[in-house]
Amino acid sequence: MSETAPERLSRLLALVPWLRAHDGITIAEAASHFQISEEQLSKDLWQLIVCGIPGYGPDQLVDIQFWDDDRIHVLNPITLERPLRLTGEEVAALHLGLRVLNNLPGAHAQQSILSAMVKLEDLGETTLTLGITMADQSSLIATLDDAISRGSVVGIEYASGHADVIEMRRIQPRSSFSVDGFVYVHAWCFLADDVRTFRTDRIVSCSPVLDDAPPSAPAGEDPPALRRDPENMSTALIHIAPEAFWILDSEPVVQAPETSAEGAGEDPEDGVFAEIRYASDNW
Incomplete structure (x- = not known):
């Protein structure tokens, strides 16, 4: 592409x-x-x-x-005589994002993340300081990380987000992601008998289930937020009319080769053809 x-x-x-x-x-x-x-x-x-x-x-x-x-x-060169550099605010945002990523359960290249954080600190302004306090979830993250890698089951005490209730659940964690600074775990919940998403800061306790694990949970479909790996996504060929060319600059699409456009049976002179990846056929 x-x-x-x-x-x-x-x-x-x-x-x-x-x-x-x-x-x-x-x-x-x-x-x-x-x-x-x-x-x-x-x-x-x-x-x-x-x-x-x-x-x-x-x-x-x-x-x-x-x-x-x-x-x-x-x-x-006009104003391009030197490479662009990150501002202090940009460094802070990237550094914070990497810190959150480093705390996500699951397989991550932690050495690469830590190395990038050190390099960002060297790029930042000397007056820039980050006063951020994060709850220590190292034990919880380690347990969830192990469960994701093994495909095993854990028992959790989970505080509901809409009621003053703490529930006991058995879940089989599959993956994790972050949205707006909160870390979530995507898992099969044996209480709901379906896929559920749990926010880690609402997990009161978490421990491995040592007895015989329940039958393997159905595969289900990952939410769109978890299916951004191009290797696991399908590609659609779309036709973009001249008045919608702004899509090429604002959306994750790439202009298709002429051979693909000819195969679609439309006249490319009336616009352009582009390829876009999608996570679900329902899209």
């Missing part, structure tokens, strides 16, 4: 400062560095030289020379 508009924008923003630091590099070498074709790099360069600051006169556009001797020279 081809790249999305945000992916190309990220490369365009990184391209000018990198080319300025590698003056005279060939198109082939630059394309190899960014892992794109020479044709795509040429398209990027032609796109960049019509970008600039308001006024958009000759002296207000990015000036790159690349058509004479197959070598690239950035003559005027």
Whole structure:
């Protein structure tokens, strides 16, 4: 599949400062560095030289020379002479998100997460401090993490979110996710005889079920929030009319190859074809 508009924008923003630091590099070498074709790099360069600051006169556009001797020279980068850096607020948001992710039950590359957190701390403003207090759920997370990896059953005391009641439940945790800073566990509940979602801060206690486990819970269907892995999703081919081209920049779609569009039996000149992934046939 081809790249999305945000992916190309990220490369365009990184391209000018990198080319300025590698003056005279060939198109082939630059394309190899960014892992794109020479044709795509040429398209990027032609796109960049019509970008600039308001006024958009000759002296207000990015000036790159690349058509004479197959070598690239950035003559005027305008405001793109250095790579963009994260602000303190952006660092804080990413750092907090990684901290929440690190506390999710289930299989995660924790070493990679911790390494990214350290690198973000090095990027942040020295005056930025995070005064955040998080309840210690290490024992609970460890128990749920073990149950997810083993497919085993645990017993929990769960405080209802809509009534002043604490219930005893036996659940088979499957996966976890985070929404608005709260950690949830997606599990089969043997009391409800169905799939249920439990918020971890409402779990009063949690312990493995040591006796014979109940029969394996039905597979069920994961909620959309849990099915974002492209390998586990299907792809639909959609036709986008010219008046709806904004979808290409705002939604997770990628423009489809011409061969796919021809196979759909419609005239691509009336718009474009794009591919979008979906988690459920009900969508």
